[in-house]
Amino acid sequence: MPACAKACPTESIQFGDVDELRERAKKRVETLQARGVESYLYGADDATSVGKLNAFFLLTEKPEAYNLPERPVxxxxxxxxxxxxxxxxxxxxxxxxxxxxxxxx
Amino acid sequence: MNPPSPDASGRGASDGFGDLPAHVPATYYERPLLKKPHWEGEVIVYLFLGGIMGGSGILALLCDDHPDHDEDLARIVRYSAFVLAPASPGVLLLHLGRPERFLHMLRIFKWRSVMSMGVWGLIAFSVPATLGAGAQAARDGILWSWLDALVPRRVTDVVLGFLGAFIVGYTGVLLSATAIPLWAIGKRHIPAFCVCSGLAGACALNAAILAIGGGNERSLRKLERLEMLASAAELALLEAFRRHAGSTGDPMFTGKRGNKLRTVTQALGIVAPALLTLLPFGGRAKTLLASALTLAGGYVLRETLIEAGKASADDPRAASRQPE
CATH class of the missing domain: 1.20.5 (Single alpha-helices involved in coiled-coils or other helix-helix interfaces)
Incomplete structure (x- = not known):
């Protein structure tokens, strides 16, 4: 496990099998949306990623707010x-x- | 959700990711999204010289032995391609800081890297440029005459033409294959007007040398005609690029940089030489003046393109909209 994921005090950085992580992230998005928090995955699909990078974010604001491009190319x-x-x-x-x-x- | 601190740059949020609140900022505290290139004078000079070098390659193809060919012009074109072949990459080597780093590029051949292709293009160009100039020198009595018989000048001129076309165009591709918003949005326009500007610059340089040497009037007219054509295409492509780029093109086409581009490149570098050429009088001095103006315009075009690209990298909104 990378040191950043190990050291993260809020467990915001997670490391593991990417398919399993993706499932967990999708469930988390559903939970957040049920609570009324807009959220989505960035970097997990073709619209927000340049191929299989195997790293993605759960964001609650538009990508620009995190200094990420709207749609990377x-x-x-x-x-x-x-x-x-x-x-x-x-x-x-x-x-x-x-x-x-x-x-x- | 914790509302982020109010941000003056806030943009309406209903454009993309659902019903995000209106206070969601459109940028990350107005910080640049990209790191801009640190390219300074050397790279601009390289792009400028590389354009003329590639253009001279195309001219070598055009001036090749044919019924109406002019030996004086062919000589100048072959020699100028030969001189520029090491000069333009030489400037690039200086830019590396540690020139020996260049050798690392020779361990790589990568189709997908424009820079790698460029390095091999420059090296390949030097082969027919050297052979062609060698054969020319043999013809001129500078080198051994058997060299002329040995070198197939027809072949070297044609190869020089194709490699020249690659070199004059690849610099534009090199720029647009980056995330820099201004360059990325010009993926078709920038390579196209780099070709035009490079060829016009080569015509101007070779015409000036021909004029100094008191060369054939008809050859001068031919160079001027091709230069006018290339410059007219450059002007049209620049205007098309301005329209296509929209607000992403502002760093290039508005403000001080836009004024400089309009006056030096478009008015003095393209329109003025064309008007001078059309004047029925003036002789050699006129040719020299027109050539100097064209070359200055070509330099300012490269400079504006680089500086405006750097400025556009600082704009997080433009950088966020990455074009296809």
Whole structure:
């Protein structure tokens, strides 16, 4: 068990089998909601996580209030669009350049 | 639930997670969500030189031996690609603080890392750049003449063109593959206008050198025409990016930085050289002035992009809305 989970005085940090933790967290959310406290899991599903990170939070306010992004995204997923845009632009300019440079007058 | 201390930045809460009370703050005490890059002058100079280097690669492809080709221009383009090939990554090495750290990049080849691809792209570029310049030097009588016969200049020029296109564009991809809001939201626009600006800069630099050497007037006209085309595309893409980015683009397009971008890059760096080019008089001095303005505009574009990106990283609201 990691030291942070061991030392946590309020047992807010929990460590264990992730499926079991997820079940426990879901039950806790239900309990809290029954008491009228808005709560949800952050990082446990696709909407609030970038794949299986196996770490998640039970939050009672919007993610921004905890300095977490609304909906995290893996920055590297933007590469394909960027390379494509660069290739199209370079290709178009190179074709125009060929027309300009190789036109025999 | 313990209500958090009232926060002036409080935003209506009915947008996402149910009926959270209205006092829920929209940020964590206005603290930045991201750590911003500490990039300073060297990185800006690298992006600027790298753009010209890549653009010179594309020009090498265009100036390759063809019926209407101009040996003077081809010589200048090959030499400038050769000089920039070590110069631009050299600036990046200085930025590392301990330049030998660069060697660690050579242990890695990773498709998913733009930086790794960039390193290998820069190294690959230096091969045809060196071979092409070597063959050119042989033709010019500087090196042994058998070198010219040995190097397939056709092949090196085409390879230089493709690698140049990669280098001129990858810097934009490098920026947008981060969490920095301004760069992330420009995942298509930034690489595209980096390509335009890099090619325009390469045209400007090579035209200036050609003009100093008293080169062929027709080659100058060709360079000017391509530069105008690339600059016009850059202007259109910058405007498209401004509209696309919305409030995330404010650090780049408003305030002091926005004014600098509009005056130096857009007015003096794109519109003014185009007007100068269209003037029926002026000769060499006009070409030199237009080139200097284009290059200055290209530098300010990189500088604005970097500085505005850093500023946007400080805005927790923008950082929280991570674009796809």
């Amino acid at each position: 893996l920055p590297s997923t933007r590469q394909a669009a960027g390379y494509a845009a660069a290739a199209i632009t370079a290709g178009a300019l190179a074709l125009a350049g060929l027309a300009i440079f190789r036109r025999a007058e």
